[in-house]
Amino acid sequence: MLCSRNPYQHHVYLTTANSVVASVYNASNEVTSYFNLRQANEELNERNAQLQAELQAMQEQLYDARAELAADTALMAPAMRRFDFIVAHVINNSVARPCNYITINRGALDGVKPEMGVIDQNGVVGIVNVVGPHSARIISVLNPNLQLSCKVKNNDNFGSLVWEGGDPEIAILTELPKHTVYQPGDTVITTGYSNIFPEGVPVGVVIDDLGHKNDNFFTLRVKLFTDFARLSNVQVITNNQLEELRTLEEADQKQK
Numbered sequence: 001m002l003c004s005r006n007p008y009q010h011h012v013y014l015t016t017a018n019s020v021v022a023s024v025y026n027a028s029n030e031v032t033s034y035f036n037l038r039q040a041n042e043e044l045n046e047r048n049a050q051l052q053a054e055l056q057a058m059q060e061q062l063y064d065a066r067a068e069l070a071a072d073t074a075l076m077a078p079a080m081r082r083f084d085f086i087v088a089h090v091i092n093n094s095v096a097r098p099c100n101y102i103t104i105n106r107g108a109l110d111g112v113k114p115e116m117g118v119i120d121q122n123g124v125v126g127i128v129n130v131v132g133p134h135s136a137r138i139i140s141v142l143n144p145n146l147q148l149s150c151k152v153k154n155n156d157n158f159g160s161l162v163w164e165g166g167d168p169e170i171a172i173l174t175e176l177p178k179h180t181v182y183q184p185g186d187t188v189i190t191t192g193y194s195n196i197f198p199e200g201v202p203v204g205v206v207i208d209d210l211g212h213k214n215d216n217f218f219t220l221r222v223k224l225f226t227d228f229a230r231l232s233n234v235q236v237i238t239n240n241q242l243e244e245l246r247t248l249e250e251a252d253q254k255q256k
Contacts, residue, residue, distance in 0.1 A: 083198055085235035086111055088118075091135070095142055095168040095228045102126060102138040104234060112136045115196060117237040123202040123225035124148065124190065125234050136236075142168050142228055149194060150203050153187040155180055161188070161203060161222065168228050171204065176218040182206055188222050195239055 088110075092103035106112050108131050118125040118138050127146060130137040139146045142163050150173055151158040159176035173188060186206045192199025204222040211219075 084238040084240060086238060088112075088136075088234050088236055090231050090234060093228070093231050094140075098165060099145060100140040100142040100228075102140050102231065102234075104136050104138065104236070105134070106236065107132045107134045107136050109133050111238065112236050116239075117196040117201075118234050119197075119201060119237065120226055120231065120234050122227065123204065124197065125226055125228075125231065127196055128236065138234075140228065141171065141224065141226070148197070148203070149191045150188050151191050152176070152180060152182045152206065153189050155182065158191045158193070159217070159220075169224055170207070171222050171224055172210070173206075173220040173222050174217065176220060178216055178218060180218060182218075182220070184208055188220075197237065198239075 086106055088104035088106035090102055091105050092101075094100045094102075102118075102125065104112075104118075112128060112131050114128055114131055116128045118128060124141055126138040126140040126143070128136050129139045141148070141161075144163055144165065146162070148161040149158055150161040157177045157180040159173045161171050161173050163171045176182075184206050188203045188206060190197040190199060190201040190203060202225050204224040207221040207223050209218055209220055
């Protein structure tokens, strides 16, 4: 009654009441804003997770597309036509250890098996030795435990390619018969004398002869085509005639 009948008191009341109400509204708004912000943050996190999943899926598609393009453009011999390829992405790799290995994101569920050859768009990468359901480990060419049967292109004489450590760009072609004709810059390829790699897969180019004192064999330095330090996409080689070849080999063993 005092405030309603006295203009001054009425004015003071409204001013004070408005201040109190404004403070309450402001506090209420801050609380509401906090919960709204919390909800917005949760929505953003969910959206970020969704975008991350979409990004990962797109990256996988990009890896596959690049690898398939690389497989299509690689220069391989006609013998490769009886082979299929499983496209994979390198998820772990080493080049500076005494024995180097590579891990890929394809495994048994994708058709990868031990003793399958692995290449990239440039040449030989290694051989599968351990396989899990979704991944596999490869013995890299940069591993002294791996030896490949190789020859100089357009020449039937062959030797063993092995990495002796040190430079990840250089391997050694040993036990190449002394009567082999070659020139620096000649291409070194696989011989196809195993069920792992077909004949004609590029490996590298001859640099020079190490000049080891051996009257029977050359020991050549070879610059590898594959850049192991930048290895990204690879193809695992599936031999479509492997079972047939193994059956024939087993039959030969039984006859002996």
